[in-house]
Amino acid sequence: MTTPSPELPEHATSTTQGIDQHELEVALRVLASLHELDDEHPDFVAVRRATARMFKSVKKNRRDEKRDAIANADRSVIANTATGAPDRIDDETRGVQLAAITTAPTAGTLIKSRPCYICKQHYTQVDAFYHQLCPSCAATSHAKRDARTDLTGKRALLTGGRAKIGMYIALRLLRDGAHTTITTRFPRDAVRRFSSLPDSGDWLHRLKIVGIDLRDPAQVIGLAETVAAAGPLDILINNAAQTVKRSPGSYAPLAEAELEPLPDGPGPGPEMITFGHTNDAHPQALAASVAAHPLLQRAAVVAPAAAALGLAPLGHGSGVSDADANAELVGSELLGAALAGAGLAPGELSADELSGLALAAGSSSLSRLADGTAIDAGGLVPDTHHENSWTQAVQDVDPLEMLEVQLCNTTAPFLLVSRLRPSLAAGASAAASGRAYIVNVSAMEGVFARGYKGPGHPHTNMAKAALNMLTRTSGKEMLTDGILMTSVDTGWITDERPHPTKVRLAQEGFHAPLDLVDGAARVYDPVVRGEAGEDLSGVFLKDYAPSPW
Structure with missing residues (x-):
C-alpha cells in the first residue's frame, strides 16, 4: 500500500535543528495512511500508544512551563515586600524596623492565589510589607505593630x-x-x-x-x-x-x-x-x-x-x-x-x-x-x-x-x-x-x-x-x-x-x-x-x- 506523501507544514522547513527530513517524511506518510487500518490492528495500536505518550509529554511540558512562569512572576512580586525580600534575615535585631522596598501600598498582584498566614483566606493582592498576609490582616498588623500607650511612672x-x-x-x-x-x-x-x-x-x-x-x-x-x-x-x-x-x-x-x-x-x-x-x-x-x-x-x-x-x-x-x-x-x-x-x-x-x-x-x-x-x-x-x-x-x-x-x-x-x-x-x-x-x-x-x-x-x-x-x-x-x-x-x-x-x-x-x-x-x-x-x-x-x- 502506497500513499502520496502529504505536504510538509511551513515550520518543517525551519533552520531549527530537528528531526532528519527523510525520517520526518516517513513519519508523516505513516500517519496519513493510518486511517486505512482497523482500530484493532497491531500497527494501529502501536502508533496510537506512541502518539498518546508524545501528546502527554507535550502537555506536561507546557503545564510545567506555565507553572514556572506563574511561579517566577509571583516570586518577583514577593521579592518586592519587606518580609519576603531575598536578603531578609528573619531574626535580625537592630532595634530598627524592616522597610518596604516600594513606596506603593501594594507590592503587586499574584497570578496564583495563596492562603493568608492569619485568616487562611486566599488572596492575590500583596501588601508592600507582608508577603503572606491578605490585605485585611495586613492592615490590622500595620495598625498593631505601631500601637503605643503612656507608661510614664510605671x-x-x-x-x-x-x-x-x-x-x-x-x-x-x-x-x-x-x-x-x-x-x-x-x-x-x-x-x-x-x-x-x-x-x-x-x-x-x-x-x-x-x-x-x-x-x-x-x-x-x-x-x-x-x-x-x-x-x-x-x-x-x-x-x-x-x-x-x-x-x-x-x-x-x-x-x-x-x-x-x-x-x-x-x-x-x-x-x-x-x-x-x-x-x-x-x-x-x-x-x-x-x-x-x-x-x-x-x-x-x-x-x-x-x-x-x-x-x-x-x-x-x-x-x-x-x-x-x-x-x-x-x-x-x-x-x-x-x-x-x-x-x-x-x-x-x-x-x-x-x-x-x-x-x-x-x-x-x-x-x-x-x-x-x-x-x-x-x-x-x-x-x-x-x-x-x-x-x-x-x-x-x-x-x-x-x-x-x-x-x-x-x-x-x-x-x-x-x-x-x-x-x-x-x-x-x-x-x-x-x-x-x-x-x-x-x-x-x-x-x-x-x-x-x-x-x-x-x-x-x-x-x-x-x-x-x-x-x-x-x-x-x-x-x-x-x-x-x-x-x-x-x-x-x-x-x-x-x-x-x-x-x-x-x-x-x-x-x-x-x-x-x-x-x-x-x-x-x-x-x-x-x-x-x-x-x-x-x-x-x-x-x-x-x-x-
Whole structure:
C-alpha cells in the first residue's frame, strides 16, 4: 500500500535543528495512511500508544512551563515586600524596623492565589510589607505593630530582654516611659546593645539589667524578692524561654565577651546587677546531677578529642559514644574555623565588636553563613549541627535539656507570678487605670486544640502547655486584684530547624511571615488594650484575638 506523501507544514522547513527530513517524511506518510487500518490492528495500536505518550509529554511540558512562569512572576512580586525580600534575615535585631522596598501600598498582584498566614483566606493582592498576609490582616498588623500607650511612672519586669523579640519589647516599654528591668544571662552584652542605640539617651537611665540564670530557682526567687522590695510593680512579662539548646561552642565568643569590663560612657548608663553564675553551660541547680551522671553532658567529648581541644575529658565509663564525641569535636573545629576566617578568634574579637556584629544588618546573611563568618542576632556563632531538639522525638531529647527547658520556661514564670502577686496587686491599686499586667509569652506548640501535633520537641510543647495552664487556672482569679494575666502566641517569626535545613530553605526563598516587631507587638498588645480600657484576662491570644486552648 502506497500513499502520496502529504505536504510538509511551513515550520518543517525551519533552520531549527530537528528531526532528519527523510525520517520526518516517513513519519508523516505513516500517519496519513493510518486511517486505512482497523482500530484493532497491531500497527494501529502501536502508533496510537506512541502518539498518546508524545501528546502527554507535550502537555506536561507546557503545564510545567506555565507553572514556572506563574511561579517566577509571583516570586518577583514577593521579592518586592519587606518580609519576603531575598536578603531578609528573619531574626535580625537592630532595634530598627524592616522597610518596604516600594513606596506603593501594594507590592503587586499574584497570578496564583495563596492562603493568608492569619485568616487562611486566599488572596492575590500583596501588601508592600507582608508577603503572606491578605490585605485585611495586613492592615490590622500595620495598625498593631505601631500601637503605643503612656507608661510614664510605671515599673515593668521583662525576662529575656537582651535580644530578638525581648529587645523589641524592652524598647517599647522604655520608649513609652516605663522604668524597665530586663533579665539576661549576658548582662554586659545587654548594656553594650542598648547603649549603642541612637535614642538611648532618652531612656537609658530608666533601664535596669539583671544578670541571672532562670534555670536556677534560687536566683529566680532572689530576683523576685529584689523586685518586690523596690515597690509596686505594674507589668510582668515572662518572655525568656529556652527553645533549642545550642552547642557550647556557639556561646564561646559571647561568654568570653562577658569577662571584658564595660567602658565608661559619656552619660549615665543603665544599672546592672547579677545573681551569681549567669552563663555557665549548666545551671548551678543541676550541677550535682551533671557531675554524678556524665551522660547528661551534651558537650561531652572522648579523651583524645578533649585533649586535642584542650578540654577536660569525662573519663572512662562515661557512656559517650565516639560518634557523638567526634560530632562535637567537628562542631568545635567549625567554630574555630568560622571565627578565624572572620578574624574573630576568641581573645581577638572585642566585646564591642561582637555586639556590633550582632546588631548589624546582614551579619548572618547567606553569604556569611557560607564562608563561616556569621554572627546571629543573639551574638552566637550559628550551630551547624545537622540535628537539634526541634526535630527530635521523645526518645532522642537529651535529659538535661528537658530539665533546663522546664526550669526556664515553666518553673521561673510560676515563681515570679506567685512571688510578685502582692507587688502587682499594689501596682494595680495605685494605677489610674486600676490594672496591672502579666503576659506569659507562649506558642501554638502548647495548644491542645490543634488538630495535628507532630512528634518533634515534646519537651518544649510540654513547657508551653504548662505555661498556658497557669494562665487559664489563675487568670480569672487574679482579676480580683486588678491583675490581667494572658498567654500570647508571638506568631511565626524564626525558624528553629537545624542549621543546614534553615540554610537550604532560605536559599529556596523561604521567609517567616512575620518579623520581630510583630512578635513584640503581640506581646505588648494586652498592655496597650488594657490601658485603653479593654480587659483581657485568662485567655490565650493568637494574632491579637482570643483563641482556643
